[in-house]
Structure formats: structure tokens, C-alpha cells
Amino acid sequence: MYFCTFVVRFKNDSKMSPVKKVGFYTLGCKLNFSETSTIARAFEQGGFVRAVRGERADIYVINSCSVTEHADKKCRNIVRRLIKENPGAVVVVTGCYAQLKPQELAAIEGVDLVVGNNDKGTIFERVAALGAKRGATVHTCEAGELTGFFAAFSTGDRTRSFLKVQDGCDYHCSYCTIPLARGASRNLPVADLVREAEAIAAKGQREIVLTGINVGDFGRTTGESFVDLLRALDAVGGIDRYRISSIEPNLLTDEVIAFTAGSDKFQPHFHVPLQSGCDRILALMRRRYNTARFAERIGAVRAQIPGVFFGIDVIVGFPGETDEDFEVTCRFLEEIRPAFLHVFPYSVRPNTPAAEMDGKVAPDVAAHRVQRLGELSSRLYRSFCAAQQGREAKVLWESTRRGGDMFGFTENYIKVRTPFDRERINTITRVRLGALDADGVAQATILSE
Ligand code: SF4
Structure with missing residues (x-):
């Protein structure tokens, strides 16, 4: 071409x-x-x-x-x-x-x-x-003319590829400018994406992360469903692992959960945007769920996938978020106990409804909330990993070498280290998980190659 x-x-x-x-x-x-x-x-x-x-x-x-x-x-x-x-x-x-x-x-x-x-x-x-x-x-x-689909996947890292399966978003959350930048939700047909996954496998990469703006909304333009895509990718030879980069809680359907629970390839790892643990703020954000629904979806996953890793996005300092609203969010996060938090301070985006909302939160207050949730995230991660300590896991080893060690991730996304061995790069081994070090990386003892 x-x-x-x-x-x-x-x-x-x-x-x-x-x-x-x-x-x-x-x-x-x-x-x-x-x-x-x-x-x-x-x-x-x-x-x-x-x-x-x-x-x-x-x-x-x-x-x-x-x-x-x-x-x-x-x-x-x-x-x-x-x-x-x-x-x-x-x-x-x-x-x-x-x-x-x-x-x-x-x-x-x-x-x-x-x-x-x-x-x-x-x-x-x-x-x-x-x-x-x-x-x-x-x-x-113009935003309305953003209708093309630029097919893409990453190469370079020998172990993992990011495969674009979907683009755009129809949700129009009140703070978000992405629908203006990326257009309406659209995707390639499943058959095309299978061919791309095969091309990735042919390059020797063993893990694919399904990537998009709103991946769970897959199928808008082809009449297929997200589960159709998961099922077809699951059958691609040469790919051992899939992760879903991020999925809206309302699209984490029973069907998606059941399929991933029954698949050897789809890893027990979900990244779900919560954005606020306070229902009043969620409504202002125009999100499509409340905290009860969110907690119910998390519970539905945990019931079928023990040891699942949840990474959760949270925005703090949204217009109108009071100290009490923030405390409500903290309590909700303590209740649902994800393994990790991705925390962002709210940022005014032009041409969005939230940009016109009253009750702007002072930057120092938002920064303090980011810090509080950062500390909570560290605690949650250590507690998640402590519960896994002593267990067996499978690790896909990456090429990074640091201080005589190499690194990889377990199925449920715990980062581990072991002494560097070039032969081990891009292989999957069984390990026993040890304690976390000061950097939050678990020591892994190799059980079998
Ligand atoms: S926050 Fe996500 S779901 Fe909401 S409009 Fe933006 S891209 Fe879509």
C-alpha cells in the first residue's frame, strides 16, 4: 500500500x-x-x-x-x-x-x-x-463527518499488542469531549479483526489488548455484538491471552461475563470506569448507571471469576462535588474494593455541558482528593496482592531488564519479577507469588517452564 x-x-x-x-x-x-x-x-x-x-x-x-x-x-x-x-x-x-x-x-x-x-x-x-x-x-x-475507521494495532513489544476494535462514542457524558474528537461509535466487522489478530499472532505476539473508546458498544455499524467478537478472537491460534482495555459498567453484561469466565484466553482482569461513587454526581455526569448497579455488576463478575482484578477510573473535583460527595465516593470504593484506581482531576473541556455547570472545585481541593485516592489505591493494591500471595499463577514474561530482573504479569494483572533469563522472554510459566517489594512488584518463584 x-x-x-x-x-x-x-x-x-x-x-x-x-x-x-x-x-x-x-x-x-x-x-x-x-x-x-x-x-x-x-x-x-x-x-x-x-x-x-x-x-x-x-x-x-x-x-x-x-x-x-x-x-x-x-x-x-x-x-x-x-x-x-x-x-x-x-x-x-x-x-x-x-x-x-x-x-x-x-x-x-x-x-x-x-x-x-x-x-x-x-x-x-x-x-x-x-x-x-x-x-x-x-x-x-466536522465532528459529524468523523465516520472513517483507521484500522490499527501496535507492534514492537514482542509480547503484547493493542488491537483497535472500535472507535467513537455515542454516550455524551457531560464532561467528555471525546465524542466531538472521535465521532460516533463504529467498528470493523468481526472477520476483519480476526484477520488482524492472526497478523499479530504471526508476528509472535501472544497477548492482545482489545482497545477502543467504548469497546463494549462494539457492533453499532456491523450489527454484531461484543460477545461475537470475543468468541471469534478466542478461536485465533497463536494468541494465548486477551485483555479488554476498558468497558462501561452497563455494557459488562451477563453474556460478556459468562463468556470471559469460561474462556482460557480472556484474562480475569477488567478496567471499568466508575468516575464517581456518589449518585448525585453520577447523574450530573450523565453516566448510565448508579452506584447500586455498578456494585451489582462487580459482584456478578466476582461470583463467576474468583481473584479477578478490577482497575477503576475515578474523576474527582467534578463541578458541584462537595466534601461530603467525595467522602461518599471514598466509602463506596472501600466497599467494592477494586485492586487499583486510576484517578483524574476533573478538567474543563470546551463545548461540554459540564463546562457550564456551577460549583467549580478549587484546584487545591481537587489535588488533595487525587492524593487521598492515590493513597487508597496503593492500599487496595497491596491488599489485593497480599490475598494472592503463596498462590500459583501463570506469567507472560516481557523483555524489559532492570537491575538483573525481568518482569511479567499474571493472569489477574499482578506485576511480578524474577532473575533475568533471555530464554524466558515471551514465554508463559507457572510461578508461585511472593510478597510485594517497595515498588509494588511481587517476587515470583518459577515452578515450571
Ligand atoms: S466518558 Fe467514555 S462513555 Fe462517556 S462520552 Fe466519553 S468516551 Fe463516551
């Missing part, structure tokens, strides 16, 4: 120069990560070498996020730094920030291309077509 002879005319140089290296920066979610990896493969197929972090490149592609104001700012900082350090390089910004505020990015002197989410799959060709010019070219569309 992408095999043209690649020559770019540098913006400050009328000479045609052969381009060799391309550097990538990814902000935000695993969906962006899978998309960056796919954009990178297009460049590699076009004859480029991917620059490692810190190495000079001829072209930089920054895949941006806009989930918070902080994410926007981080993107601008990276873009400005790259332009300053590499004045001759071509700079391309894509992703959700590029989709939502293209002009803000185009106004940064030195940016060459701003590409919205619909056109991510054409970045290689657009860079190839760049002429010698100053100023940025913008390729974006």
Missing part, C-alpha cells in the same frame, strides 16, 4: 533531501498508541527508520490527546521543544487535540501539518506530498 519513493522538500531548504528517520510521540490512550504504531509501519514500509527517543529525526509525528487541558498543554510543549531542537525537521500533529483545535496548533510557528482523526491513515502520503513552504496545512473535518 505505501511504497512510494520518499523525498521531502525541507521547509527552509529548496534542495531535495533524502529523509531517513521519523520520530513519534504518543499522548493519551492505548487507542492512540495502536494508531501511532500503525502510522509508523507505513513510514517503515516507505523506507524510513524509526528514531528512538532522544535521537534526531527528519520528521516528527505527534499523536495528541485532548482528554484534559493538561494533555493539550503537554502536546504544545512537546511540539515547541521539537521545533526548537530540530529547526529543519517536518512536524506533523495529529490526534484528538489536532481534531478539536487545529488552528491552535497550526498557529505554532514551525508546525507543517495538522491532521485530524479522519485522516490519520493518510499521514505518510500527506508528508510525502509536502512542498517547500512555510506555514501549516490543516486537514480536519
Whole structure:
């Protein structure tokens, strides 16, 4: 597909120069990560070498996020730094920030291309077509026109791949700007995704994380269901493990739970966005459940999948969240006892209903709440791992080497370490779980290869 002879005319140089290296920066979610990896493969197929972090490149592609104001700012900082350090390089910004505020990015002197989410799959060709010019070219569309599906999966890590199975969201939670940046919920047909999973297996990767904006909503555009997808992927040879990156609690159906409980490949690990443990705030957020329903779904999973790991997202400092509302959230989390919390301070997003709501929470109050939940998360994780200590588990070993050790994850997502052995990379072994160290990593004793 992408095999043209690649020559770019540098913006400050009328000479045609052969381009060799391309550097990538990814902000935000695993969906962006899978998309960056796919954009990178297009460049590699076009004859480029991917620059490692810190190495000079001829072209930089920054895949941006806009989930918070902080994410926007981080993107601008990276873009400005790259332009300053590499004045001759071509700079391309894509992703959700590029989709939502293209002009803000185009106004940064030195940016060459701003590409919205619909056109991510054409970045290689657009860079190839760049002429010698100053100023940025913008390729974006209206939210209603975000209908394309850029098929993507990540490669590079030998053990795990992030496979994009779904894009967009129809939910319109009051704080969220993602439906404006990503469009309506849509997906590829199951058969196409099976072929992608087979391609991942052929690269030797043994674990796939199903990734999307609202993955449980899979099937909107093909009339299939999420369970249809799980069932078909389960039959793909060469893939030993699947994880579901995140699923809305109302879409964690009995059918999904029963299927994952009965599968050897779908791991006992769920990431579920709660956002608040206070029903009044959940209603203001326009979430599609209350705490009773959430707790009931967690209980339904636990009844069928013992030892299941729950990672839970929480937003603190939503407009109107009082100290008492926050305490209600803390008590709810203590009751349902997830293994881990992903905590985010609320960030005002333009063009969302929450941006107009009264009762803004002071940043220092929100920061204190983040800290409280961070401490709770550490406690919950240690308690979850303590309950698993002494048990047997299976670990898929990764290539990272640190201090003479290698690392991997159990089925239920406990990070473990053992002395490094190159032969063990990308293998699955049975281990006995030991205690957590100061870094929150469990010592693993190998039982069998
Ligand atoms: S479910 Fe809500 S929070 Fe998640 S992407 Fe959709 S609108 Fe945003």
C-alpha cells in the first residue's frame, strides 16, 4: 500500500533531501498508541527508520490527546521543544487535540501539518506530498463527518499488542469531549479483526489488548455484538491471552461475563470506569448507571471469576462535588474494593455541558482528593496482592531488564519479577507469588517452564 519513493522538500531548504528517520510521540490512550504504531509501519514500509527517543529525526509525528487541558498543554510543549531542537525537521500533529483545535496548533510557528482523526491513515502520503513552504496545512473535518475507521494495532513489544476494535462514542457524558474528537461509535466487522489478530499472532505476539473508546458498544455499524467478537478472537491460534482495555459498567453484561469466565484466553482482569461513587454526581455526569448497579455488576463478575482484578477510573473535583460527595465516593470504593484506581482531576473541556455547570472545585481541593485516592489505591493494591500471595499463577514474561530482573504479569494483572533469563522472554510459566517489594512488584518463584 505505501511504497512510494520518499523525498521531502525541507521547509527552509529548496534542495531535495533524502529523509531517513521519523520520530513519534504518543499522548493519551492505548487507542492512540495502536494508531501511532500503525502510522509508523507505513513510514517503515516507505523506507524510513524509526528514531528512538532522544535521537534526531527528519520528521516528527505527534499523536495528541485532548482528554484534559493538561494533555493539550503537554502536546504544545512537546511540539515547541521539537521545533526548537530540530529547526529543519517536518512536524506533523495529529490526534484528538489536532481534531478539536487545529488552528491552535497550526498557529505554532514551525508546525507543517495538522491532521485530524479522519485522516490519520493518510499521514505518510500527506508528508510525502509536502512542498517547500512555510506555514501549516490543516486537514480536519466536522465532528459529524468523523465516520472513517483507521484500522490499527501496535507492534514492537514482542509480547503484547493493542488491537483497535472500535472507535467513537455515542454516550455524551457531560464532561467528555471525546465524542466531538472521535465521532460516533463504529467498528470493523468481526472477520476483519480476526484477520488482524492472526497478523499479530504471526508476528509472535501472544497477548492482545482489545482497545477502543467504548469497546463494549462494539457492533453499532456491523450489527454484531461484543460477545461475537470475543468468541471469534478466542478461536485465533497463536494468541494465548486477551485483555479488554476498558468497558462501561452497563455494557459488562451477563453474556460478556459468562463468556470471559469460561474462556482460557480472556484474562480475569477488567478496567471499568466508575468516575464517581456518589449518585448525585453520577447523574450530573450523565453516566448510565448508579452506584447500586455498578456494585451489582462487580459482584456478578466476582461470583463467576474468583481473584479477578478490577482497575477503576475515578474523576474527582467534578463541578458541584462537595466534601461530603467525595467522602461518599471514598466509602463506596472501600466497599467494592477494586485492586487499583486510576484517578483524574476533573478538567474543563470546551463545548461540554459540564463546562457550564456551577460549583467549580478549587484546584487545591481537587489535588488533595487525587492524593487521598492515590493513597487508597496503593492500599487496595497491596491488599489485593497480599490475598494472592503463596498462590500459583501463570506469567507472560516481557523483555524489559532492570537491575538483573525481568518482569511479567499474571493472569489477574499482578506485576511480578524474577532473575533475568533471555530464554524466558515471551514465554508463559507457572510461578508461585511472593510478597510485594517497595515498588509494588511481587517476587515470583518459577515452578515450571
Ligand atoms: S462513555 Fe462517556 S466518558 Fe467514555 S468516551 Fe463516551 S462520552 Fe466519553
